[in-house]
Amino acid sequence: MHKIADIEIQHDIMLANRKLAKKNQKILDNANVFAVDFLGAIGSGKTSLIEKLIQEMDYPVAVIAGDVISKFDAGRFEKYNVPVIGLNTGKECHLDSHLVEHALHDLPLDEVDILFIENVGNLICPVDFDLGSHIRVVVISVSEGDDTVEKHPLIFKDADLVVINKVDIAAAVGADEDKMVEDVKKINPDVQVIKTSLKENKGLSEIIESLHKFMAE
Amino acid sequence: MHELSMADAIVKTVIEAAEKNDAIEVLEVTVELGQITLLNPEQLKFMLEVLSEDTIVSGAKFNMEEVPVEIECFSCGFKGKADTDELDHYVPIINCPECEERNLNITAGRECNVKNIKIEKSDEDAQDS
Ligand SMILES: Nc1nc2c(ncn2[C@@H]2O[C@H](COP(=O)(O)OP(=O)(O)OP(=O)(O)O)[C@@H](O)[C@H]2O)c(=O)[nH]1
Ligand SMILES: [Mg+2]
Ligand SMILES: [Zn+2]
Ligand SMILES: [Zn+2]
Ligand SMILES: [Zn+2]
Ligand SMILES: [Zn+2]
Numbered sequence A: 001m002h003k004i005a006d007i008e009i010q011h012d013i014m015l016a017n018r019k020l021a022k023k024n025q026k027i028l029d030n031a032n033v034f035a036v037d038f039l040g041a042i043g044s045g046k047t048s049l050i051e052k053l054i055q056e057m058d059y060p061v062a063v064i065a066g067d068v069i070s071k072f073d074a075g076r077f078e079k080y081n082v083p084v085i086g087l088n089t090g091k092e093c094h095l096d097s098h099l100v101e102h103a104l105h106d107l108p109l110d111e112v113d114i115l116f117i118e119n120v121g122n123l124i125c126p127v128d129f130d131l132g133s134h135i136r137v138v139v140i141s142v143s144e145g146d147d148t149v150e151k152h153p154l155i156f157k158d159a160d161l162v163v164i165n166k167v168d169i170a171a172a173v174g175a176d177e178d179k180m181v182e183d184v185k186k187i188n189p190d191v192q193v194i195k196t197s198l199k200e201n202k203g204l205s206e207i208i209e210s211l212h213k214f215m216a217e
Numbered sequence B: 001m002h003e004l005s006m007a008d009a010i011v012k013t014v015i016e017a018a019e020k021n022d023a024i025e026v027l028e029v030t031v032e033l034g035q036i037t038l039l040n041p042e043q044l045k046f047m048l049e050v051l052s053e054d055t056i057v058s059g060a061k062f063n064m065e066e067v068p069v070e071i072e073c074f075s076c077g078f079k080g081k082a083d084t085d086e087l088d089h090y091v092p093i094i095n096c097p098e099c100e101e102r103n104l105n106i107t108a109g110r111e112c113n114v115k116n117i118k119i120e121k122s123d124e125d126a127q128d129s
Helices: A013-029 A044-057 A071-077 A097-106 A153-157 A166-171 A177-187 A204-216 B003-020 B043-051
Strands: A001-012 A034-040 A061-067 A084-088 A114-118 A135-141 A161-166 A191-193 B024-033 B061-067 B072-074 B079-081 B104-108 B114-121
Touching: A001 A013, A001 B003, A013 A034, A013 B114, A044 A061, A044 A071, A044 A114, A044 A161, A044 A204, A061 A071, A061 A097, A061 A135, A061 B114, A071 A084, A084 A097, A084 A114, A097 A177, A114 B061, A153 A177, A161 A204, A191 A204, A191 B061, A191 B114, B003 B024, B003 B043, B003 B114, B024 B043, B043 B061
Parallel strands: A034 A114, A034 A135, A061 A084, A061 A114, A135 A161, A161 A191, B024 B061
Antiparallel strands: A001 B114, B024 B114, B072 B079, B072 B104
């Protein structure tokens, strides 16, 4: 005879990642590093924005560059002589806190004030995976279409700052950037939304000002 | 999409619990999936079945239970289930069902929880029977 037993497990896979994220944040706090997770659509301008921030902000910076298989973005950051870790997610569509924990161990955190993390270009999967960053910045551009926000509400609900990039080509692609701002506000009424053209250096100082505010908190 | 890696983590969790409890077979696995967790239940279930093959979990029945969205409203203090009926799937994260305000916190509906398993154990005198 065999007996049947019910075994209570209650192991939340999502919670496991969130716990690890909290641990990452502790590591960052102990080293006095302010970490920013940049999420957004493919090609929206995440790398371009981080490149500008490295040049314009007067802080020692480190970067974690998440990419599916390539090291292209990591290579772009290395040109600025800052510590860079390229994380390849392989099949995965998002960074998770376990991968980031490894990168944190490999970075000279004591020599750094700000850590920029470029997540994999994807408006869906990274949402459920906190990394331990202090804030999340969502970068989209007008070229994804002005219904992007409505289609992907969750990523905006969790955002601490939203950047709508490439406004220089809004007319050309027939997108209404102000509608995108309104859509974000419907989902996350208190979040600051900044319209930028990184190509024309528009909106960059507002982003820097906003980051300073978050760092002072 | 990351259903595969999530399924892998679930199967590993189940195998670990089954072995710890001296299971000879896993009969059922119940997974709670939040209504707005960004995972497709059908795809996840399929991956679970595939990954279970040739393990102690092989052949188990996977029960996927949906966890409704619950919110906490900062404006009126409402705490509870968001009204998801006739609305678009994302509206519950936007409006409080009581006061319609948008300043709210999501307190449930984002989980991927391995809740429990039903196993078959060989009891002490199994050899004799
Ligand atoms: N017109 C215009 N082009 C821009 C702007 N910002 C970035 N780009 C261009 O958009 C392209 C993609 O920019 P990236 O910074 O590589 O975008 P990304 O989000 O890092 O891309 P992935 O990492 O591949 O997801 C590049 O060719 C940039 O030159 C802008 O404000 N206006
Ligand atoms: Mg990039
Ligand atoms: Zn993913
Ligand atoms: Zn590891
Ligand atoms: Zn995914
Ligand atoms: Zn309310």
